[in-house]
Amino acid sequence: MKWSIIKTGLSAFCLLPLFTLSQTTAPADSLTLKQERKWDKRVHLKYERWERLKPTHAKMQYAGGMGVTAFGVGWDYGKRCQWETDFLVGYLPRKYADQFRLTFTVKQNYIPWSVSFDRHWAIEPFYCGLYVTTIAGEDFWKKEPGRYPNRYYKFSTKLRPYIFIGQRVAFSPEHDLLRSVSLFYEVSTCELYLVSKATNSSLSMKDILRFSFGVKVQLFRDNP
Template sequence: MSWSNFKYVLLVLLSTSLCLFGATDDNELPAPKRWDKRVHLRYEGWERLKPTHVKMQYAGGMGVMSAGVGWDYGKRRQWETDFLIGYLPPKYATDLLFTLTVKQNYIPWSMSFDEHWALEPFYCGLYLTTIAGEEFWKKEPGRYPNRYYNFSTKIRPYIFIGQRMNFNLQNSIVQHISLFYEVSTCELYIISKATNKSLTMKDILRFSFGAKIQLFKK
């Protein structure tokens, strides 16, 4: 995978670092809302680079299975940035292939039902996935002079919406475990739908699910 393919990743990493280091002080946190009990547990200095959670996800255009770490920020942890590595087994390609995904999540609401259960009824975001392999390209190769292929097969941007259910553990290591599902699509599917009316929503939408483990501040 060439270095140029990671420029998008570096841009997101830079913006994430600015958000992490630009977080407000603890005394600026608002009082907890009746339903939304989220409070950001802030690190100090370089400790802000420590991941706040780990994630595992099945499907979603980032391989059959992917896993990685992420960081949350914002006064109520409403923003998350994840970095995930996935794989595509040989049965779906010519060889075992790996993917790299940078994912940005926005979680505007959280509803706490009791001490243990909380629902995030809606969240959304976008992610960028790149895949290793010489058969994938960022720009159309010269062997296609008529430009039949106008989309990169190596880099794919997605948008998504989803829901999460949280179970609070409140132990020394794990704060809560979340189960989530997402519905996503990419620019190729959207343009294909616009130019081919025979395609249904089932043809352009992708369903995925996974788990998130929220870590306590250490």
């Protein structure tokens, strides 16, 4: 019962930004919409053919369940670059694991708003999303091995899904290669922590929430 409530809550969390966006874009008058969005300077650069495979940004993220530090690239899309998909590779040194380990993360971001203050500075006051992280090594599994009693481990030790919320501040330099450089932080949690909280009232929110931060470099100011 508690697990079904948690799943319902997660679904509502993920759909909330879509509902909010529909409310902000509801007016049919294009002039009204332009006036409401004049503070949002994001522009999607439409590449053609094979150039669509070219990453639009690079990221570095510290912590967040994807290793000590993760590096990767990503692609933005949508009319105002409100969607991002990232692929990151992280690492765990032997200090935190039995041996050096690599992690691999696929991350989906939704950024409904960006507020520009002038030509150079902007803030993204809220964004959210989800990501799935896996760790390399035969000691981790997606399905419970036969050597354990049935349902002894109820969760995969190889795959870990997370949900998160965050904020960013961006600076746009006068540079042909860079569109912007952003600093961000995120607060995340995974399904294992949520279930643990639901079944153990002694756990506090700081026990199940994880804090991470990083930098995003937006590339290619002009169309090629």
